[in-house]
Amino acid sequence: xxxxxxxxxxxxxxxxxxxxxxxxxxxxxxxxxxxxxxxxxxxxxxxxxxxxxxxxxxxxxxxxxxxxxxxxxxxxxxxxxxxxxxxxxxxxxxxxxxxxxxxxxxxxxxxxxxxxxxxxxxxxxxxxxxxxxxxxxxxxxxxxxxxxxxxxxxxxxxxxxxxxxxxxxxxxxxxxxxxxxxxxxxxxxxxxxxxxxxxx
Amino acid sequence: xxxxxxxxxxxxxxxxxxxxxxxxxxxxxxxxxxxxxxxxxxxxxxxxxxxxxxxxxxxxxxxxxxxxxxxxxxxxxxxxxxxxxxxxxxxxxxxxxxxxxxxxxxxxxxxxxxxxxxxxxxxxxxxxxxxxxxxxxxxxxxxxxxxxxxxxxxxxxxxxxxxxxxxxxxxxxxxxxxxxxxxxxxxxxxxxxxxxxxxx
Numbered sequence: 001x002x003x004x005x006x007x008x009x010x011x012x013x014x015x016x017x018x019x020x021x022x023x024x025x026x027x028x029x030x031x032x033x034x035x036x037x038x039x040x041x042x043x044x045x046x047x048x049x050x051x052x053x054x055x056x057x058x059x060x061x062x063x064x065x066x067x068x069x070x071x072x073x074x075x076x077x078x079x080x081x082x083x084x085x086x087x088x089x090x091x092x093x094x095x096x097x098x099x100x101x102x103x104x105x106x107x108x109x110x111x112x113x114x115x116x117x118x119x120x121x122x123x124x125x126x127x128x129x130x131x132x133x134x135x136x137x138x139x140x141x142x143x144x145x146x147x148x149x150x151x152x153x154x155x156x157x158x159x160x161x162x163x164x165x166x167x168x169x170x171x172x173x174x175x176x177x178x179x180x181x182x183x184x185x186x187x188x189x190x191x192x193x194x195x196x197x198x199x200x
Numbered sequence: 201x202x203x204x205x206x207x208x209x210x211x212x213x214x215x216x217x218x219x220x221x222x223x224x225x226x227x228x229x230x231x232x233x234x235x236x237x238x239x240x241x242x243x244x245x246x247x248x249x250x251x252x253x254x255x256x257x258x259x260x261x262x263x264x265x266x267x268x269x270x271x272x273x274x275x276x277x278x279x280x281x282x283x284x285x286x287x288x289x290x291x292x293x294x295x296x297x298x299x300x301x302x303x304x305x306x307x308x309x310x311x312x313x314x315x316x317x318x319x320x321x322x323x324x325x326x327x328x329x330x331x332x333x334x335x336x337x338x339x340x341x342x343x344x345x346x347x348x349x350x351x352x353x354x355x356x357x358x359x360x361x362x363x364x365x366x367x368x369x370x371x372x373x374x375x376x377x378x379x380x381x382x383x384x385x386x387x388x389x390x391x392x393x394x395x396x397x398x399x400x
Contacts, residue, residue: 046279074345075301079246082294086286090334094282101275121341133337134290134330141321141329145274 004028004059005189006052008096009066010037013162014113014181018063021182030056033066043067043092049099061109061189062100064093069131071124085127090134097142097152107149111188112139114197116158122169132156136197143195153188156199157181176200204228204259205389206252208296209266210237213362214313214381218263221382222389230256243267243292249299261309261389262300264293269331271324285327290334297342297352307349311388312339314397316358322369332356336397343395353388356399357381376400 005022009015010031022029031037032052041052043066053059067089070081093112100110114132117125139154146152159166161175184200187193205222209215210231222229231237232252241252243266253259267289270281293312300310314332317325339354346352359366361375384400387393 074342075347077298082291086291091282091286094330098277117341118337121344123345126338126341126345129337129341130294130334131337133340134334137318137329137331137333138326140333141317141326142274144321145323145326147275 001190002026002028003061003190004030005061005063006030006032006056006059006100008032008041008043008062008064012065013160013178014065014157014185017178017182018065018185021179021186025186030059043096044088046095046099049095053100053103056103058103058105059100059108060105061111062096062104063111063185063189064096065113065185067093067113067131069128071128073124074126077127081127085131090131093135094138097138101147101150104150107151109150109189110152111185112152112154114154114156116156116170116173116199118156118197119199120173124169139197140195146194151188151192151194153193153195154197155181155184155188156197157184158200201390202226202228203261203390204230205261205263206230206232206256206259206300208232208241208243208262208264212265213360213378214265214357214385217378217382218265218385221379221386225386230259243296244288246295246299249295253300253303256303258303258305259300259308260305261311262296262304263311263385263389264296265313265385267293267313267331269328271328273324274326277327281327285331290331293335294338297338301347301350304350307351309350309389310352311385312352312354314354314356316356316370316373316399318356318397319399320373324369339397340395346394351392351394353393353395354397355381355384355388356397357384358400 011033032039041048069085117128118132159170159175161177184198211233232239241248269285317328318332359370361377384398
């Protein structure tokens with residue numbers, strides 16, 4: 001069965017691979033990025049998300065691969081660092097679900113993103129672990145209250161093989177190839193699971 | 201060994217029991233509440249926390265039992281509901297740690313609070329699970345970056361036996377007596393554990 005899937009963060013490493021994977025499966029993909037793609041939106045800006053979903057109209061699923069946090073040594077983190085991450089990767093993703101929910105089809109599907117820091121803290125990654133814990137909590141709880149048979153899941157990738165520049169911050173971590181992350185999204189998008197955190 | 205412990209939320213069900221437990225153990229307790237106690241502070245107001253810790257001067261530990269979230273059906277939650285909870289139980293607790301850290305003694309100890317919703321979502325509790333996930337993430341990550349031998353842990357109580365009015369929202373949950381929650385704080389405060397979530 002073919003689906004119409006909105007991919008947010010479509011120009012990033014995960015987003016590009018996910019678009020490729022979905023199109024190879026014959027699905028219709030709507031690409032969303034801050035400054036490219038079929039539609040532009042910024043997950044930090046709830047109004048831009050609301051406009052996006054109204055403009056697309058009808059769709060079966062939303063897969064988000066966008067979300068930034070601030071990083072730095074615990075004692076140097078500022079109010080602005082926390083506020084940025086809470087507004088971006090945390091509330092940005094929650095606002096995707098809130099604004100898309102009235103428009104997504106019955107039995108639709110949401111996939112959000114957390115990451116390996118949930119289980120494995122790294123130096124300077126306190127805000128990352130905090131935000132991932134929050135987003136995973138949201139997914140686990142919200143899954144039980146989604147209306148109309150709609151599902152929500154979360155993909156939690158470890159550091160990407162392709163993200164060579166940040167490998168030094170993840171000593172001893174075995175990177176994952178991005179195609180496997182895209183498969184996890186596909187599994188969450190089109191399977192029956194709900195409220196799950198898929199670590200990959 | 202006797203310690204000087206600041207208890208925030210000292211007038212609540214957990215806070216009162218914790219004060220009693222600590223005083224029975226011969227510790228010096230500084231009671232903090234929004235409108236009673238030895239000092240007044242509101243965890244939502246970072247400036248009030250900063251003033252509190254400067255005023256107390258030196259202390260060995262901070263135990264927080266305060267923190268509110270908004271509750272309601274997923275589709276009815278508002279921007280204000282999310283913002284309130286993120287500013288109160290989530291960033292409020294993180295700001296306790298950030299503002300107290302320069303003042304707490306070497307080998308000091310922080311204890312924060314999450315709750316059973318982390319693992320067991322209930323109807324209307326999405327924000328509770330989200331906030332608990334965030335605070336537990338913060339504790340797990342920050343524990344590795346605390347300076348001067350300072351430790352941080354989190355107590356996660358299920359619904360309190362004493363909180364009869366909210367029992368209907370927790371069907372089938374076996375309530376915990378508050379004295380056991382106070383013991384969990386004591387264990388976290390004066391043990392050697394760090395970065396742990398103590399479920400009780």
